[in-house]
Amino acid sequence: MSAANNKSRDLINGDISQTLKRMTVPMIVGMIMMMSFGLVDTFFVSLLGTEPLAAISFTFPVTFTLISLNIGLGVGTSAVIARLAGQGNQDNARETGSGAIMLSSLLVGILAIIGGFTVVPIFSLLGAQDNLMPFIQDYMYIWYFASVFLAIPMVGNSVLRARGDTKTPSIIMATGGGINAVLDPILIFGVGxxxxxxxxxxxxxxxxxxxxxxIWILYLLAKQRGYILPRLLTPKEFMVSSRSILHIALPAAGANMLTPIAGAILTRVVAGYGEEAVAAWGVGSRLESFTTILVLALSMTLPPFISQNLGANKFDRVKQAYWLAVKFVMGWQLLVSILLWLLSGLIAALFAKEQAVAELIQLFLLIVPFGYGLQGIIILTNSSLNACHLPMSALTLSIIRLFVFFVPITVAMGWVFDLTGIFAGAVAANLCMAMVSMYWFRRSLRVLETQTD
Structure with missing residues (x-):
């Protein structure tokens, strides 16, 4: 029996909780290091002062937009390659893997070029003042160039996960985060x-x-594993592979890219409260990415489990896995929120030189983290719908979340209760959307089950 079939058998017949644990734990370690990119950057830049900290905070919605595109492309890549590998169609699987990396590099490269020519107008729209623009330009011109090299390992890791390997992507992400952490203080402050x-x-x-x-992921995929072709695809091959990936990737990327768009809107609103508020919002956003790491790891390991079991018409296992993940995430994130609440003063002092910024960071940590578990339900539901090959449902939920609940509620509460209202509004919006998400998934799964009867 092939390795792919062994993986399939394990996902279909193994103990649900143990299977998810086996797949998720390696992802957590790697993603902690991956997410440390933004957090480590924010920490060392904060030592430069409030203006640089506010500047890097303004960059978050923009940088996350390109990262979200890569995440969406990774979702499409993983879904298509997993299906082909499970069918034993290794040639098409390799061709699709090559096409995915070429496609992501091309799309991200185009957006990076556009971004490089529009730094000033885009960040002016976000509310960045003229005194922050030199800092933003220093950061973004280099980051845009770097984004192309982010696309390759992110999509390459999706190829590995589609083949059932979650350990190697974690090692690659951890190594990247470690290199960044070592180089940050050297290049920011200078040494020798x-x-x-x-x-x-x-x-x-x-x-x-x-x-x-x-370089590492390309060598691994092309030479050691043979998961991609050691050459560029012909135009015809590229078109065929891109079409299958984009069927799922475009809605998934669109859903992911809505989050930084909404974040940009709120950054613009927060900018009305001054640079200190923007700096605090940026630190809080980076901490949010780091403290919801388990949710993000589960959102990458739950979909293969769901896809395999749906293919085997084992709907009961799909339901059990989804609700097990939801309950675990709620409990875990509640513990994380309590910990952040207890350590809010210490964390605020660590990331801010000025007392005004520290107080706002602490206010953020006292309120917003209590919505992280609810946000986890939303993220897991979206990834599960993509695994069910219902990407338009996931996109619809993202639109509802951000533009029916998140932005209107936070902005409205901000008008009434100022910055405290914006923070509390984020929690209220996540509560509303979590309830909608659970109902939506239950209904969608019921429809799919009826169609197979």
Whole structure:
């Protein structure tokens, strides 16, 4: 029996909780290091002062937009390759893997070029003041160039996960995060003959680490594993592979890219409260990515489980896995929220030199984290719908979440209760959307089950 069939058998017949644990634990370690990119950058840049910290906070919605595109492309890649590998169609699986990496590099490269020519107008729309623009330019020009090298390992790791390997992607992500953490203080503050580069040094350390990870993943996939072709695809091959990936990837990427768009809107609103508020919002957003790491890891390991069991018409296992993940995430994130509440003062002091910024960071940590478990339900539901090959349902839910609940509620509560209202509104919006998401998934699964009867 082939390795692919063994993986399929394990996902279909193994103990649900143990299977999800086996797949998720390696992802958590790797993603902690991957998410440390933004958090480590934010920490060292905060030592430069409030203006650089506010500047890097403004970059978050924009950088996450390109990252979201890669995530969506990874979702499509994983879904298509897993199906082909499960069918034993290895040639098409390799061709699709090659096409996925070429497609992601092309799309991200185009967006990076556009972004490089529009830094000033885009960040002006976000509310960045003229005094912050030099810092933003120093960071973003390098980061845009680096984003192409981010696309390669992110999509390449999706190829590995589609083949049932969650350990190697974790090692690659952990290595990239470790390299970035080592280079950050050296390039930001300068050491010996290396000059001080300030906020631009944070972007350069990211570029170097992503280049190393790109070379590693390409060698691994093309030479060691044979999961992609060791050449560029012909135009015809590229079109065929891209079409199958984009069927799922475009709605998934669109759903992911809505989050930074909504974040940009709120950043613009928060900017009305001053640079200190923007700096606090940026720190809180980076901490949010880091403290919801388990949710993000589950959102990458739950879909293969769901896809395999749906293919075997084992709907009971799909239901059990989904609700097990939901309950676990709610309990885990509640513990994380309590911990952040208890350590809010210490964390605020760690990330802020000025008392005004520290107080706002602490206010964020006292309120917003209590919605992380609810947000986890939303994320898991979206990834599960993509696994069910219902990407338009996931996209619809994302639109409802952001533009029916999240933005209107936070903005409205901000008008009434100022910055405290914005923070509390985020929790209220996540509560409303979590209930909608659970109902939607239950209904969608019932429809799919009826169709197979």
């Amino acid at each position: 003959p290396i000059p001080e580069m300030g906020i631009g040094g944070a972007a350069l350390s990211t570029l170097i680490s992503w280049i190393i990870c790109s």
